Amino acid sequence: MFRFTRTAIEPEPLRGELADPACGGYASFEGWVRDSSDGERVRRLEYEAFEALAVREGERILGEAMARFGVAHAACVHRLGDLAVGELAVWVGVSSPHRAEAFEACRYIIDEVKHRLPIWKKEHYAGGDSGWVNCERCAAPAAHEAEAPAAQAHGHAHRHGR
Amino acid sequence: MADRRSSSSSAAPPLFGLVLAGGRSTRMGRDKAALTYADGTPQLERAMRLLAPHVARAFVSVRSDQADDPVRARFAQIRDREENLGPIAGLLAAQAQHPEVAWLVLACDLPLLDESTLAHLLESRAPERAATAYRSSHDGEPEPLCAIYEPASREALAAYVAAGRQCPRRFLTESDTLLLDEPNPRALDNVNTPQEYGSVMSLMNPQSSAAPRQQPSGEVKRLTVQYYALLREQAGRREEALVSGARTPRELYAELSRRYPFSLGPEALRVAINSEFGDWSTPLADGDAVVFIPPVAGG
Numbered sequence: 393m394f395r396f397t398r399t400a401i402e403p404e405p406l407r408g409e410l411a412d413p414a415c416g417g418y419a420s421f422e423g424w425v426r427d428s429s430d431g432e433r434v435r436r437l438e439y440e441a442f443e444a445l446a447v448r449e450g451e452r453i454l455g456e457a458m459a460r461f462g463v464a465h466a467a468c469v470h471r472l473g474d475l476a477v478g479e480l481a482v483w484v485g486v487s488s489p490h491r492a493e494a495f496e497a498c499r500y501i502i503d504e505v506k507h508r509l510p511i512w513k514k515e516h517y518a519g520g521d522s523g524w525v526n527c528e529r530c531a532a533p534a535a536h537e538a539e540a541p542a543a544q545a546h547g548h549a550h551r552h553g554r
Numbered sequence: 555m556a557d558r559r560s561s562s563s564s565a566a567p568p569l570f571g572l573v574l575a576g577g578r579s580t581r582m583g584r585d586k587a588a589l590t591y592a593d594g595t596p597q598l599e600r601a602m603r604l605l606a607p608h609v610a611r612a613f614v615s616v617r618s619d620q621a622d623d624p625v626r627a628r629f630a631q632i633r634d635r636e637e638n639l640g641p642i643a644g645l646l647a648a649q650a651q652h653p654e655v656a657w658l659v660l661a662c663d664l665p666l667l668d669e670s671t672l673a674h675l676l677e678s679r680a681p682e683r684a685a686t687a688y689r690s691s692h693d694g695e696p697e698p699l700c701a702i703y704e705p706a707s708r709e710a711l712a713a714y715v716a717a718g719r720q721c722p723r724r725f726l727t728e729s730d731t732l733l734l735d736e737p738n739p740r741a742l743d744n745v746n747t748p749q750e751y752g753s754v755m756s757l758m759n760p761q762s763s764a765a766p767r768q769q770p771s772g773e774v775k776r777l778t779v780q781y782y783a784l785l786r787e788q789a790g791r792r793e794e795a796l797v798s799g800a801r802t803p804r805e806l807y808a809e810l811s812r813r814y815p816f817s818l819g820p821e822a823l824r825v826a827i828n829s830e831f832g833d834w835s836t837p838l839a840d841g842d843a844v845v846f847i848p849p850v851a852g853g
Contacts, residue, residue, distance in 0.1 A: 423853050440783050441852070442845055444829040470852060482853050502853055510826070510845075511852030512783035526849035527784040527818065 393467040394450030396443055401469050401480045410465045410487040417491035419498040423482040425475050429525075433518035437475045442510035446470075453504040461497040463488035468501055470511060566681035567705050570655045571609035573601040574644045574699060575626055575662045576617045576634055581746045586663045588625045589745075591755060595795075596625050598662045603797050604669065607809065608676055609658055615644030639720045641699060646715055649708040656681065661699035663744045665754050669774045669797060671741040675702065675734065684710065684729040691739035696731055698722035700742055706730075774799050775840040777806065784848050789814045803827065803844055804834040823847055 393409075403422065410418060425437050454466045465487045475481055484501045488494045505511075516522045575587040575598045582589070587598035595603075598614060606612045614629040621631055632651055634643040641661070648657050658676075660667070671688075679686045679702050687701035699722070703711075707729060714725050736742060745751050777798055781789045789810070800806035803825040810816070824847040825832050838844070 439852075440786075442780070442782050442826065442829075442847065445826050445831070445845070446852075448829070449831075506853035507850070509852045510782070510847050510850055512848060513851040514783070524784045524848065525851035527822075527851075 394447055394454055394469075396441060396447070396470050396472050398471070398473045401471055401483050403480070403483055403485075406467060406469060406483060406485055410467060410485050412464055412487055414489060415464050415487040416489055417494040418485065418487045419491070419494035420483065420485040421498050421502050422480055422484075423502070425477050425479050425481055427477045429515055432515075434477065434515050435518050436477065436516045437481070438514040438516065439470070439472045439475065439481065440512045440514070441470070441472055446509045446511055449509050450505065453501055453508065456504070457486070457497040457501050460500065461488070461493040463493050463497045466497060466501060468505060470505070470509075566679070567654060567656045568610050569608070569658055569676075569679075569702070570648070570652060571605040571612040571658045571660070572615050572632065572644060572648045573598060573605060573612070573629075573660050573662050574615045574641050576615050576620065576644050577641070577663075582748065582751070585623075585625070586745070587623075589663075589751065591665050597665065598625055598629075599795075601660050601662045601664070601667070602629055603795055604667065604672055605658060605660055606796060606813070607798055608672065610655075610813075613648065614662075615648065636715070639715065640722075642711070642715060642720050642722050642725070645703060645722070646711060649703070649705075649711065653708055654705055656705060657703045659699060659701055659703060661744060663746065664700060664742055665745055666738075666740050666743050667700060668738060668741050671700070671736065671738055674737050675700065678732065678734050680732040682706075683732045685726055685731045687726055687731055687733060688736045688742060689733040690742070691736050695723050696726035696733055697736075697742050698726050699744070701726070775838060775842070777838060777841075778843045779806070779810065780843065780845045782845065782848065784818065785816060785846055788816050798838075801837060802835050803832065803838065803846070806838065806844060807834075807846055818848055822849060 403420065407420065427434055450468060454468060457463060457466050463486050467485050469483045471481050482505065484498050486494045486497045513525045514522055515525060577586060579586045587596060589597045602612055602614065613632045614626055616626050616631050616633055618633050620626055621633060632648050635647045635650065636643045645657060645659055675686060675688065681704055683704065684707040685701055685703050688697045690697050710729060711725060745754055774797055776795065778793060778795045780793045781791060786792055798806060798809060800809050804820060807820050820834060825834055826845040826847060827836060828843050
């Protein structure tokens with residue numbers, strides 16, 4: 393189950409949905425809004441998504457994690473809209489018979505979500521400036537040199553949150 | 555064609571577009587700009603879509619009291635400066651605001667206007683003349699409301715209005731106007747009354763082979779484009795419907811980059827067609843929905 397929400401993510405009920413007598417392990421990852429990025433003070437964030445495609449691709453990622461690591465259940469919820477520092481931006485949960493696969497699948501899901509889903513993050517800085525993460529610096533010619541060809545996913549090394 | 559050759563020595567002035575929607579629609583009894591046909595698109599929006607790919611900037615001409623009307627408010631506007639002059643007031647205001655450019659002027663009540671008629675006008679444009687227009691298939695007179703007015707016409711038009719005259723057809727007749735024959739004799743039929751509206755509606759019936767807009771010429775197709783994040787801010791919109799000759803997403807992005815100040819090149823973007831990841835060289839089809847995906851940053 394992959395979905396977006398415009399209101400606060402509540403992990404407890406989400407965790408409950410993964411409960412299964414056959415599962416002895418549960419792992420989750422929570423991504424929180426941090427107050428700094430590349431040395432700049434961040435006041436708030438804004439998330440936007442191309443939802444139709446992101447939900448499909450998100451479901452594909454969850455399916456890949458289950459097939460690859462053999463976990464029983466996997467879910468991810470991503471927040472959209474305006475977020476304050478400290479708020480929960482993304483939640484990933486996995487349950488499986490044993491703990492090792494749960495950890496690995498959880499890690500796989502958050503990494504793929506960050507790199508593959510059409511979700512964008514705008515940071516609003518303490519000084520009043522704002523910028524789309526990974527976009528504004530791409531516009532500068534120097535930042536282009538290391539870019540992969542267009543067909544590649546673009547999870548850029550620079551200015552990743554969390 | 556001699557006209558085009560002689561113009562090639564100096565660059566033609568840039569072309570801006572103006573859709574006239576400042577009329578009072580008295581005979582129709584309802585706002586012609588908001589009138590819809592088979593596809594449900596208001597006439598003003600249809601005219602703007604036809605025009606937009608061909609011009610550097612597109613405006614809608616309005617009376618001051620129409621500026622906030624929802625059908626008109628979503629477009630860049632040029633407001634009439636003079637009242638009760640009819641359609642010539644729109645062109646006058648546009649030329650006053652941007653005197654250095656040529657204006658492609660379209661009425662908003664031309665439901666049969668097709669891409670090939672517009673393309674022929676643009677291809678035949680004679681920038682060294684005062685104007686380029688079609689000769690009416692009905693009476694042989696110039697058609698002033700699907701025409702290109704060069705900057706050279708500006709002073710003459712102002713003088714014409716100052717002399718108390720306001721008929722744009724007479725203005726074209728008396729000016730150095732290149733007149734073209736219409737490729738499609740019904741393309742410029744305008745619709746002023748409920749009776750004319752009814753007759754055009756029946757002509758547009760899909761069973762009728764005479765309806766020109768059922769047969770878009772050549773490669774031209776109707777596309778929608780959605781914009782997200784940085785591209786949304788730079789385009790100033792979330793979505794638009796357009797008519798384009800672009801064969802691939804690559805050509806479409808190049809076309810859009812001429813209209814919007816996009817800072818990201820195609821090498822930094824991915825493309826989606828109909829909500830699935832696609833390729834820059836996938837052939838586009840009529841009705842496709844295209845999204846250009848800036849570098850992502852989820853999580």
